[in-house]
Amino acid sequence: MRVVVVGAGLAGLSCAGALQAAGHDVTVLEKARGPGGRMSTRRRDDWQGDLGAQYFTARDPEFVDTVARWEAAGVAAPWHGRLVRLQDARVTDVADGQQRWVGAPRMSAITRWLAQGLDVRASVRVTGLRRHGGGWVLDIDDGSSLDGVEQVVLAVPAPQAEPLLRPHAPSLAAAAGHARMQGCWAAIVRGLEPAPAFDAAFVVEHPLRWIARDGSKPGRGNTPIWVAHGSGAWSAARIEQQPGEVAGELAAAFQSAAGLRTPPEVLSVHRWRYSQCIEPLADGYLLDAASGIAACGDWCNGDRVEGAYLSGQKLARALSDPAQFS
Template identity: 50%
Template sequence: MPASRVLDELLSRRSGPLPRVAVIGAGMSGLALARVLTGAGFGVRVLDKGRGPGGRLSTRRSADGGTFDHGAQYFTARDPLFRSLVEAWVAEGVVAEWHGRIGTLTRGVVSPAKESVRYVGVPGMNAVAKALADGLDVRTGVRVERVEREAGAWRLTSETGEDLGLADVVVAAVPAPQAVQLLAGAPVLAAQAGTVGLSPCWAVMARFEAPVAVELDGAFVEDSPLSWVARDTSKPGRAPGERWVLHGSPEYSAAHLEEAAEAMAPKLVEAFGQALGRDVRAVEAVAHRWRFAMPSPPLDATSLFDPALGLGACGDWCAGPRVEGALLSGVALARRIADR
């Protein structure tokens, strides 16, 4: 089955007048929800503050013409629905298995990690988001600031004061701390979202002149300011070169949250060298701050929804901090909206 049909045909087609749905956030969760409801006949708009869809399914271009996956690094597929979707993406060339050597790195000591089938988007992680967004009504570059009740519906307003129209159902598919404000019209839901904390993550995109001498392509790093490092160029479909993504640990990232990106890049490159047990020098190093990266812990619910008010929320902070969890949260909320 083509990937587009896996979610488009998940629910039976509805008839008659259907509620207008606005989805705030074009990450995996919001796009999955929009895909399912659009396939069932609902009118759905997706609004996102970014330059393109994807959220943490993000890819950035390097100075040498290559790319970095500086957000989500890979994903696994356990749930039957998600597995069928991933299999369809693999058949279409949107996704491929990453056969990189994965392990643990502790000050120069390498240990193999547990075997697992890992997938990545091709040619970048954002390919998955682009595939999900294809054919949907997605508007980027707009940040929704207010969701206010008006004539039995919800009026959306951007941070610049632009009127974004009315919707009967509004979904906050954004990190929990951002969802709290958007769910103000449903205080119980806002309070639930407010109980979820998300750890930050400093990510550094580092390019090296020569291959880094380590028998790993990805590693969970211990006893370090880093939590994860990956040789991005070991992933399928990437341009040649020696490009690494370095993720700061939640504790280190929180302690240095407000530092300038220009200061963080050399610090985490130095930490990479310490983890390897040797000096490394990057010819390019750019830092990006993910202020809301990992839920700790996630909410014990797959999604939030008030059917009477028509307000809801979904994301990996509901169903688990994985790409799969984000998609399943969006699908779960789509079902609840359709049942309404």
């Protein structure tokens, strides 16, 4: 079966790899310059920072085994940083017993490892889907198209999947429409003085919801680079602004949260238009077997890194089951 997976984030790569291992002909199309999605890392000559997912946990036995394989391959490692909760200048240690993991030496190491051996085509934006001769034609933003496709997998955020699903699988589109997602402004900063006595913090009732010293993670060289994520409400109120317009506010918010004497130097600002799913589905994936269109992602499966990976695996198993197409 010829399959095209739209989206080279964790769910898409998970699904694509499993389908290829099952003997299918798989192509992955990614609108960005490379794989990763929200498992991305921004790098320059003298710094790097994980812009999206900050860590992950492993609860499901299947994912526990997967993380063990990633660790053995050298692309994941446990993170033992001091994690606290910040509220009204009060610092409380988080002692929840959870083992947190990160990609090593950066979060994107995991998705780049998963992409090895796959036909991943970057900087390709799919603008529409058309039925033709019992299969699918995918229209690309440069005016070209990809035809002869038997199965389409949409591994993109729910608001991007919904308009592509609507003309062909209205029930799936309706389900995607129920998976509400919110945006997030993220910043990478440097120059914290005095340096906080913790490595990461959940920030409560504040413009920021998370700050973390990226250099405290394995493989980062203990650098003074920090990452900040704006809260859902704060980010939503500024989601249509440009990075330069919110950089100063992010710096001031970081100064306030971390108790700094001066604002940090902002190295990079990024807008995640679809960062977290605040009402995820519990289906695992969406599939219209009759028409050959499906969707997967964290928004289908509980809104975690673990959920994204397992969503791709579950969909791949369903597509490889001949009963689905009998």
